[in-house]
Amino acid sequence: SQKIEQNSEALNIQEGKTATLTCNYTNYSPAYLQWYRQDPGRGPVFLLLIRENEKEKRKERLKVTFDTTLKQSLFHITASQPADSATYLCALAYGGATNKLIFGTGTLLAVQP
Amino acid sequence: NAGVTQTPKFRILKIGQSMTLQCTQDMNHNYMYWYRQDPGMGLKLIYYSVGAGITDKGEVPNGYNVSRSTTEDFPLRLELAAPSQTSVYFCASSYPRDRVGEQYFGPGTRLTVT
Numbered sequence A: 001s002q003k004i005e006q007n008s009e010a011l012n013i014q015e016g017k018t019a020t021l022t023c024n025y026t027n028y029s030p031a032y033l034q035w036y037r038q039d040p041g042r043g044p045v046f047l048l049l050i051r052e053n054e055k056e057k058r059k060e061r062l063k064v065t066f067d068t069t070l071k072q073s074l075f076h077i078t079a080s081q082p083a084d085s086a087t088y089l090c091a092l093a094y095g096g097a098t099n100k101l102i103f104g105t106g107t108l109l110a111v112q113p
Numbered sequence B: 001n002a003g004v005t006q007t008p009k010f011r012i013l014k015i016g017q018s019m020t021l022q023c024t025q026d027m028n029h030n031y032m033y034w035y036r037q038d039p040g041m042g043l044k045l046i047y048y049s050v051g052a053g054i055t056d057k058g059e060v061p062n063g064y065n066v067s068r069s070t071t072e073d074f075p076l077r078l079e080l081a082a083p084s085q086t087s088v089y090f091c092a093s094s095y096p097r098d099r100v101g102e103q104y105f106g107p108g109t110r111l112t113v114t
Helices: none
Strands: A003-006 A011-014 A019-026 A032-038 A045-051 A056-059 A062-067 A072-077 A086-094 A100-103 A107-112 B004-007 B010-013 B019-025 B031-037 B043-051 B054-057 B064-066 B076-078 B087-094 B109-113
Touching: A003 A086, A011 A019, A019 A086, A019 A107, A032 A062, A032 A072, A045 A056, A045 A062, A072 A086, A100 B043, B004 B087, B019 B031, B019 B087, B019 B109, B043 B064
Parallel strands: A011 A107, B010 B109
Antiparallel strands: A003 A019, A019 A072, A032 A045, A032 A086, A056 A062, A062 A072, A086 A100, A086 A107, B004 B019, B019 B076, B031 B043, B031 B087, B043 B054, B064 B076, B087 B109
């Protein structure tokens, strides 16, 4: 069965530094991968999507890479701010036309001022 | 646009009771999904729908039922609630283009079964 792993431990970094979150998967070859942000007591919010034929995607201070050989995606937040503190979820697409996603357990990021 | 709305926000049920979690979206999205999220676990897909009148099981459908009579609404029915159904439930919708699309989530319903 498909398995997705994200850093289970919280990631603590200083304001202004770059945060790097990891998503590893096994037994699967997704057509694309998505990253979501989830704040406490709220639903996930979509951030970025990267397709299997794309190596890198950027949006403002966010950058995602996708290595289908390593079966890994990295999510970077540059010049991090305390407002970036949240849980970040990795999700892989499966099921073709149904657009179904399988989610990782998420990584809690805490940015210290 | 309100996006995806869910009611109620919180609910406590006794074992064996039934209830319906409501989900409505105003974005005219064809695809809708129900997930549950347990502490420390990822979102698990319960049921999904690719259009009005079409529903299918996800990863964890046991104990739940859904219907999709309109594009906007996708209610989730719990029959004979059990403590194992204590969780936070999220509804989501999407409009894939070329089989690719982000999902828009509602604020969630926190359900406790005692």
